[in-house]
Amino acid sequence: MRPAAAASRRRGPRATRSGTSASTRASAPGIDRFAADVRHYLSQSPRQLPSRYLYDDLGSALFEAICRLPWYPLTRAELRLLGAHGPEILDRGVASIVELGAGSGLKLSSLIRAAGPHRGPFDVHVVDVSASALAGTRHALAEFRDLRVMTHETTYETGLEILRGTPPARGRRLMLFLGSNLGNFDPEGRDLFLRAMRGALRPGDRLLLGADLVKPVRDLLLAYDDPLGVTAAFNLNLLTRLDRELGADFVLDRFAHHVVWDPERSRIEMHLRSATAQRVVVPAAGLDLALREGETIWTESSYKYEAGGVVTILERAGFGATTPWVDAADRFALTLAEAV
Numbered sequence: 001m002r003p004a005a006a007a008s009r010r011r012g013p014r015a016t017r018s019g020t021s022a023s024t025r026a027s028a029p030g031i032d033r034f035a036a037d038v039r040h041y042l043s044q045s046p047r048q049l050p051s052r053y054l055y056d057d058l059g060s061a062l063f064e065a066i067c068r069l070p071w072y073p074l075t076r077a078e079l080r081l082l083g084a085h086g087p088e089i090l091d092r093g094v095a096s097i098v099e100l101g102a103g104s105g106l107k108l109s110s111l112i113r114a115a116g117p118h119r120g121p122f123d124v125h126v127v128d129v130s131a132s133a134l135a136g137t138r139h140a141l142a143e144f145r146d147l148r149v150m151t152h153e154t155t156y157e158t159g160l161e162i163l164r165g166t167p168p169a170r171g172r173r174l175m176l177f178l179g180s181n182l183g184n185f186d187p188e189g190r191d192l193f194l195r196a197m198r199g200a201l202r203p204g205d206r207l208l209l210g211a212d213l214v215k216p217v218r219d220l221l222l223a224y225d226d227p228l229g230v231t232a233a234f235n236l237n238l239l240t241r242l243d244r245e246l247g248a249d250f251v252l253d254r255f256a257h258h259v260v261w262d263p264e265r266s267r268i269e270m271h272l273r274s275a276t277a278q279r280v281v282v283p284a285a286g287l288d289l290a291l292r293e294g295e296t297i298w299t300e301s302s303y304k305y306e307a308g309g310v311v312t313i314l315e316r317a318g319f320g321a322t323t324p325w326v327d328a329a330d331r332f333a334l335t336l337a338e339a340v
């Protein structure tokens, strides 16, 4: 990995209503990497595409819409927990907040609001590959005084490298990894990533981790295959991205959104199923694919946890975990863990 400081292009700090703000942009994955990943993963058996590519501008907007659907209760459950436990989460020792993958900034702003008016000042670092998500976060934080906001337009991994080299001058750092983002990692990648987060913290710093919990299968299937078809659009949009950016010739109505619950691995899988036997070319990735009728392209896994399981994996990664706060209605957990 390139040294973060050398890779980043710093745009100078500027005054905002909320305090000061600055941004870095470091090695966001480009089109060559996209083409190479598509070539590699579509050639696997079963065929796959990495879920991180679901989030172009339209994909990010569709995901924001998913979070408002009645059948996808994760975001609302997490907001309830942040509202109820804000003062504890942002106790007086916290001077620096880091969020990986902030989306619209809604959760971060809700947490700061819930902590009360006398908390802060805070240094806030937000890491996301999407420039529009970072702009949304800045906008959401503009109402607060006493924030110094740094946005980092880059991958989580590079963001963690940057943060590791810039510990806060005073107080504790609180890292946020919310919204069941951890659920999109396979177990091996998850453990590595938790260790990388731990590596960017010092003993006494904290991690607030969101995790969606196992719930009745019917509810899980509805959350990922909603009757309005928003999640289907989110999934199919990945093919429009391949058409637009890599010159592919996927025809959308020859594919269907397909969702499977795997109880053994405790995960929801999202696929795109080929309705017919068909050929598809992806010129920029050098691919000429022959898809069978019913063959699927696996686009995402969302692992679901038990609250006790979250504590175990956190402890394995070098955290002392407290008892998770659980939203009983929608089965979602927030765990505040201390780096040891």
Ligand code: AVI
Residues within 6 Å of the ligand: 066, 179, 180, 181, 182, 183, 184, 223, 224, 231, 300, 301, 302
């Ligand atoms: C971003 N991530 C946590 C979402 C999830 O639930 O796995 C993405 C998503 N996929 C379909 N709906 C939402």
